Amino acid sequence: MKITILNGNPETSGFDNYLAELSVALESEGNVVTQLDLRNVTLRYCIGCFGCWVKTPGECGAIDESCEVRRAVIHSDFTLWAAPLKMGFPSALLKMALDKSIPLIHPYIVVHHGEAHHRPRYEHYPRLGLLVEPESDTDETDLEILANVFSRTALNMKSRLEFTLTTQTPVSDLAARFSDKSNSFVPYEKRLTPTQGTLIRPPKKMTLFNGSPRGRKGNTPILLKQFAEGFASIPGNCYEIHNLNRVRDHRQYVQTLAGAECVWLGFPLYTDAMPGIVKSFIEALAPLRGRNDNPPIGFLVQSGFPEALHSRYIERYLQKLAGRLGAPYLGTIVKGGGEGVRMMPEERNAKLFEALQGLGSGLARTGKLSPELLSEIAGVERYSPLLVPVFEIFTRLPISRWYWDSQLKQNGVYEERFARPYVS
Numbered sequence: 001m002k003i004t005i006l007n008g009n010p011e012t013s014g015f016d017n018y019l020a021e022l023s024v025a026l027e028s029e030g031n032v033v034t035q036l037d038l039r040n041v042t043l044r045y046c047i048g049c050f051g052c053w054v055k056t057p058g059e060c061g062a063i064d065e066s067c068e069v070r071r072a073v074i075h076s077d078f079t080l081w082a083a084p085l086k087m088g089f090p091s092a093l094l095k096m097a098l099d100k101s102i103p104l105i106h107p108y109i110v111v112h113h114g115e116a117h118h119r120p121r122y123e124h125y126p127r128l129g130l131l132v133e134p135e136s137d138t139d140e141t142d143l144e145i146l147a148n149v150f151s152r153t154a155l156n157m158k159s160r161l162e163f164t165l166t167t168q169t170p171v172s173d174l175a176a177r178f179s180d181k182s183n184s185f186v187p188y189e190k191r192l193t194p195t196q197g198t199l200i201r202p203p204k205k206m207t208l209f210n211g212s213p214r215g216r217k218g219n220t221p222i223l224l225k226q227f228a229e230g231f232a233s234i235p236g237n238c239y240e241i242h243n244l245n246r247v248r249d250h251r252q253y254v255q256t257l258a259g260a261e262c263v264w265l266g267f268p269l270y271t272d273a274m275p276g277i278v279k280s281f282i283e284a285l286a287p288l289r290g291r292n293d294n295p296p297i298g299f300l301v302q303s304g305f306p307e308a309l310h311s312r313y314i315e316r317y318l319q320k321l322a323g324r325l326g327a328p329y330l331g332t333i334v335k336g337g338g339e340g341v342r343m344m345p346e347e348r349n350a351k352l353f354e355a356l357q358g359l360g361s362g363l364a365r366t367g368k369l370s371p372e373l374l375s376e377i378a379g380v381e382r383y384s385p386l387l388v389p390v391f392e393i394f395t396r397l398p399i400s401r402w403y404w405d406s407q408l409k410q411n412g413v414y415e416e417r418f419a420r421p422y423v424s
Helices: 014-028 066-074 092-099 140-156 171-179 220-232 247-258 276-284 309-325 346-366 371-378 388-395 398-410
Strands: 002-007 032-037 078-086 105-112 115-120 127-133 161-166 205-210 238-243 263-268 297-302 329-335
Touching: 002 014, 002 066, 014 032, 014 078, 014 171, 032 066, 078 092, 078 276, 092 276, 105 388, 105 398, 115 140, 115 309, 127 140, 127 171, 140 161, 140 309, 161 171, 205 220, 205 247, 220 238, 220 263, 220 297, 220 329, 220 346, 238 247, 247 276, 297 309, 309 329, 329 346, 329 371, 346 371, 388 398
Parallel strands: 002 032, 002 078, 078 127, 127 161, 205 238, 205 263, 263 297, 297 329
Antiparallel strands: 105 115
């Protein structure tokens, strides 16, 4: 069996020794193990350009070594995602590598497990597992959240997560899980409900952080600004927005957050979680962990999937993150079908923008998000089983692929849209 280990440990530590022992155990059973220490691989953040889908189908156009990671993954029988936990989630280094895996799937949408998911690009995808090194405050809830999030990532990578284990697991026990082909997998919660934010004294100033890798050109800042404009419509209120794609400014942004009255962090869903740049910012917040006077914090997560449920899994992590910071949790605004917002004519976005502004003004007046407006913005949580057949028919129609096909044709690569650059 060919096994690929993606080591997301950002610096040499005992975690590497554990992986070394694991490799020896796996190889003693006749497996061929390839370990990629991601800290030694040149990786650039995914910037959400979708060039890998519409300009160079199946391949990232960035000048880095992410192609080595993708090739190793797609040619393996089993891929292990491995990293120490940083602020309750696997390292930003591993998240960067996961973000750069989207060329392995296709932009077209299909119905899978009754939900919208991307079409596979390859015929074979590896079995998957997650290994993490716990932090001092890691608890069972953290591991449950990770199991849910990474099970969803595995589902979108046309596979399934077979285990979520920690380095407290004996190496021999972990090695045995690789050869276990009993079709065991980590179950995930099918129907998560929205989290509930707390009530605070109405703030007068809001500090927003835009986690879109596209910076000001993304959909996330559009949604954040509408929410902020509603907040600022109350006399005496104001807001400021900072763009997290300015990675060099993260240290300064940590101080900005520390001194804020009220904070909102927004980002697009990337491989079922936050983008790598957002994870880097979250890790930079470690010095504020448990500080007594951290400001209340809320979140916004938007995705291109039509159903809101795709974002509910990372929402649980965000709620726990607020707790780690000792900050009041204000809730999470979830928006499904958000990819086209920036291209829609004003009248098509009018209802959405009105709801976002109402949500912001409501927070300014009452100190709490309106559940009714949150539900309206989220839209469909999950399609009814009765509508799934209709949705399946729609995904087979050319109109469902228009957004991608128009760009493929414009770039002159329509005929190469199903390319599989890592077949050989």
